[in-house]
Amino acid sequence: MEQKDFFSQIKGSQSLSFQKPPYILASGNVVGKKEGEGPLGKEFDVICEDDKFGADNWEDAESTLQKDAVALALGKAGLEAKDIRYIFAGDLLGQNIATSFGLMDYEIPLFGLYGACSTAGESMALGAMCVAAGYAKNVLTLTSSHFASAEKQFRFPLEYANQRPLSATWTVTGSGAFVLSTTRSKARITGITTGKIVDYGVKDSMNMGAAMAPAACDVIYHHLLDFERKPEDYDKIITGDLGKVGKEILIKLLREKGIDIAEIHTDCGIEIFDCEEQGTQSGGSGCGCSAVTLSAHFLKQVEKGALKRILFVPTGALLSTVSFNEGQSVPGIAHAIVIEHA
Structure with a gap:
């Protein structure tokens, strides 16, 4: 090239x-x-x-x-x-x-x-x-x-x-x-948007959704801007680990920017557990949450062609026991991956 x-x-x-x-x-x-x-x-x-x-x-x-x-x-x-x-x-x-x-x-x-x-x-x-x-x-x-x-x-x-x-x-x-x-298959990654560290000052380590939602908002907003796309250009926009609380915050933050993803958004942390029956409070999180949900569920739908294009947005809370015990806030980061049916 x-x-x-x-x-x-x-x-x-x-x-x-x-x-x-x-x-x-x-x-x-x-x-x-x-x-x-x-x-x-x-x-x-x-x-x-x-x-x-x-x-x-x-x-x-x-x-x-x-x-x-x-x-x-x-x-x-x-x-x-x-x-x-x-x-x-x-x-x-x-x-x-x-x-x-x-x-x-x-x-x-x-x-x-x-x-x-x-x-x-x-x-x-x-x-x-x-x-x-x-x-x-x-x-x-x-x-x-x-x-x-x-x-x-x-x-x-x-x-x-x-x-x-x-x-x-x-x-x-x-x-x-x-x-x-490079070997052909039924799904391919056509683009990426790298996220930035976003910190809204959340200090509650038991509310990761609130800490990560601003970062998800930022990377989705810049992704749509960079690719000159709208939410309806995707069958699904899938965040990783926000849970029920983070999902509400994300949708509100994007609406403030004039973007509405409510109809096509879902979150791996909500998909993987039945929050009421399994007692998982707001839902799931962790490095494995978005990875296993993509592999087991959403990727199969892309391969079948049931989903033609998705935006996969795993979200992370950048804290450690040291930073938390020293009273620091919990910054967030998210990365966006465009996965399409091939």
């Missing part, structure tokens, strides 16, 4: 439109027992009845999630580890330990990422850029989260049995892996 062709892929201030869109060749997903009991239970590849996945502790369990999701994605794609040029992966744990311990046996060059719950979007965006630019024929993008390991790190040990407010979301136990490739 000539240099002028590369520059012609740049859209507006934050976006890229790929001239040679990478295909989503295959995906794999693994979830825990609670996720398997939810509305999407019949669609997941693997549901494990033991949330420790045969491991000795929660962190090793999350590593096992990643390992199994990669095996599923590779198997569906008909590929082996040696066929993958790079992995783009991350999780919620300190130093990305679920990723490093989960993937080291594959011996594939790794870019370790952290975008909190937006990591599914970040990894897919970077993987798509890599394939579209001709740097790799096949790459893997991967994320995971685990309810127990996240609670242990960010909130309270499970034994504490603390009360959860209605604004809280339930960290999804799950991992989703995607093979992005």
Whole structure:
């Protein structure tokens, strides 16, 4: 591709439109027992009845999630580890330990990422850029989260049995892996919009939806601006982890900008759980939430042609135990991925 062709892929201030869109060749997903009991239970590849996945502790369990999701994605794609040029992966744990311990046996060059719950979007965006630019024929993008390991790190040990407010979301136990490739398939990534850090000063770590909704609003607004599109140009706009509270805030913020997505918007955190029946308060969240919901549910609809074009917008809250305990606010970030039926 000539240099002028590369520059012609740049859209507006934050976006890229790929001239040679990478295909989503295959995906794999693994979830825990609670996720398997939810509305999407019949669609997941693997549901494990033991949330420790045969491991000795929660962190090793999350590593096992990643390992199994990669095996599923590779198997569906008909590929082996040696066929993958790079992995783009991350999780919620300190130093990305679920990723490093989960993937080291594959011996594939790794870019370790952290975008909190937006990591599914970040990894897919970077993987798509890599394939579209001709740097790799096949790459893997991967994320995971685990309810127990996240609670242990960010909130309270499970034994504490603390009360959860209605604004809280339930960290999804799950991992989703995607093979992005130059090989044709029924779905492809045609564009991306990279999000910015947005901070509205929210300090409530139990209200992630409120912290992340402004970032989702910002990236959706700039995506539509960069691509000169309207909401109706998409069959669905799918955020990652806002839950019921964040969804209401997002729709209100976009309406203030003259954009109404209410009719076509949904959120993976709302789709994956029955909030009333399963007691998940506002819904689901976590790195694995958007990844497994895309893999098990929405990607299949794109491949069938039931959805022609979707905007996939995983959302992340950029906090740590240190920043929270020091009284800092919770900034948010979101990334937008255009996925189309091929």
